[in-house]
Amino acid sequence: MKTNKPLILITNDDGISAPGLRALISVMAELGEIVVVAPDAPQSAMGHAITTNSTLYLNKISLEGDSFTEYSCSGTPVDCVKLAVNEILKRKPDLCVSGVNHGSNSSINVIYSGTMSAAVEAGIEGIPAIGFSLLDYDWNANFEPIKTFIKKIVLEVLENGLPQGVVLNVNFPKLEEKDIKGIRICRQAKAFWAEKFDKRKTPQGRDYYWLAGEFINQDKGEDTDEWALENNYISVVPVQFDLTAxxxxxxxxxxxxNE
Amino acid sequence: MKTNKPLILITNDDGISAPGLRALISVMAELGEIVVVAPDAPQSAMGHAITTNSTLYLNKISLEGDSFTEYSCSGTPVDCVKLAVNEILKRKPDLCVSGVNHGSNSSINVIYSGTMSAAVEAGIEGIPAIGFSLLDYDWNANFEPIKTFIKKIVLEVLENGLPQGVVLNVNFPKLEEKDIKGIRICRQAKAFWAEKFDKRKTPQGRDYYWLAGEFINQDKGEDTDEWALENNYISVVPVQFDLTAxxxxxxxxxxxxNE
Structure with a gap:
């Protein structure tokens, strides 16, 4: 029965045509009824941006009779989740998965990541949510080795849910399946980007800047996501949106x- | 001696011409040597977005002999902080202040807020940082009643610093100075936006959406920012960027x- 299948919302930040999204769709199609709502163009590093001062468009891509429903959206990853939940889905989804991101969202990257912000937005709306990222920025990255693990993690979450106010940030090392040692629950490593801007000149002679930078991990803890990934594990960090210290x-x- | 003055970086998300920024500049000018780097156009609700796939421009606005240095930047609030620290300032600032935002950044709004993301970015870079917001979305909001309080909070932070990994999210009720009861340290209330999209048609007949919605506070705790603001207090929430639950x-x- 189709109605007994879990309803799974899929989104990402690399855009509707990204191979990482296609890989995630292929795994999710085995596990539930899926609806895809993803940005119509890459939206990396958009953080938790939303579109409040402008308009949003949805384009239905899937045709009548297709095995799943698919939309592209003119907005950010967070806009995709909001539009999906409010305008597209007939009921609250059982799960939202975001990714698979082309590149790491471990440690401090979580805060810049559109992939993770989409998952966090679903979490705010009370939907169990997981963001997946592969440590390979290549558009042609190989997602095959991680599919079994994605399935395992999703099945566990579908069966047992997630603690309230928590979404998962899952990062995969760039390895063959046989070389991945397993899944580790981790905390976010204390790391940052030592920024360097590449200062250039336009053909008209005006200065401009490209953001560059070097990732610095200051945290040697073996309970961190960075340690897990360096040691060939998949890192799973529970992420919260109560930011109170x-x-x-x-x-x-x-x-x-008050004095 | 100018060199004994604290160096204060000022930014915002409403853009370089926002009255809230001008109000903040007027208070900070009394307290230190100030440098302003703010977006050249409004960047509300940009969250922690950064510009990685495009170019960034800086325009120096202040002239030789002006009492402070001021730049507009083509990027997001977080870009402003990164560019200021790496390309403009000669040393790490003693403080970064962001705002005054036209509108609330209390409870879950912290996560969407460009104002707060700028402060968080400064925090990640090890700079004590405070985001200020007034519960008045009006461009012509009256910032006079809150100036004394801004000064008090900034002086306290300049003198005693902030705990490591913590920035402050300060929200002011829309009241006359005499009606403000004081400053309260709070936690982020558990609240969310019940989204509603306003579906419209373009002149050409294509559907589009405007994000609307209603703010729902589920959290009756008297230790929350929402409670403080409803009861005429200024809310101060310590915010962290270790998102690990x-x-x-x-x-x-x-x-x-792993089974």
Whole structure:
């Protein structure tokens, strides 16, 4: 019975035509009824951007009789989730999966990532959600080695759900399937990008900048996502959207703000 | 001596010409040496977006002899902070302030906010940072009543710093100064936007959507930012960028991911 199948919303930030999205669709099609709503163009590094001051368009791509429903959207990854839930899906989905991103979203990258922001948005709306990323920025990256693991993770989440207010950030090392050691629950490593801007001149002589930079991991903890990935594990970080630094409240309450 | 003054980076997401930015500049000019780097156009709701696939421009607006240095930037609020720190400032600033935003960034709004993402970016780079927002979306909002409080908060942070990995999300109720009861340290309320899209047709007959929606606060806690603001207090939420849901790690480790 089609109605007994879980309803799975699929999105990404590399855009509707990205091979990573196609790989995710191929795995999800085995597990449930799927609806794809993805940006009509690449939206990497869009973070949790939403379109409030402009219009949004949806284009239905799938045809009558296709095995799943597919839309492209003119907005950001977060817009895709909002439009899918409010305008496309007939009921709240059982799961939202985002990716597979072409490139890492481990450690601090989670905060810049459109892939993860789409998953977080689903989480805010009460939908269990997972973002998947492969440590290979190549458009022609090989997603075959990770398909079995994606399926395993999704089945576990479909069966047992996720803790309230938590979505998963899953990163895969760039390895053959046989060389992947397994799945590890991790915390986000303390890392940052040491920015360098490449300063250039336009043909008209005006200065412009390209963002470049070097990833610096300061965190040697073996419970981090960076450690797991460097040691051939798949990292799974539970991510929350209550950003309160609860541990800092005591310190701040000792100060004299009102004097 | 000019060199003894704290160096303060000022940015926002409403753009270089926003009255909220001008209000913040007027307060900061009394407290330190200031450098302004703000988007050349409004960038609200940009979240933690960065420009990785395109070029960035900086335009110096201040002239030789002006009392402070000011640039507009073609990128997002986070781009502004990165460019300021790497290309404009001669040393790491002592403080980064962002805003004053025209409109609330309390509770879940923190995650969509360009104002707060700029502050978070500064925090990631190890700079004490504060985002300020006034609960008034009007371009002609009155920022006079909150200036004394901004000064008080900034002086406290300049003197005593902030806990590591923490930036402040400060929201002001829309009130006369005499009606503001004081400053409260809070946690982020559990709230969300119940989206509604306004579906319209272009003059050519194509469907498009405007994001609308209703803010729903589910959290009655008197320690929340929403409670503080409704009760005429200024809310100060410590915000972190380690997004790990540490409390969920035990639960996830009880599961059979590798079987």
């Amino acid at each position: 609860h541990h800092a409240i005591q310190n701040l309450n000792t100060r004299n703000w | 540490h409390h969920a790690i035990q639960n996830l480790n009880t599961r059979n991911w």
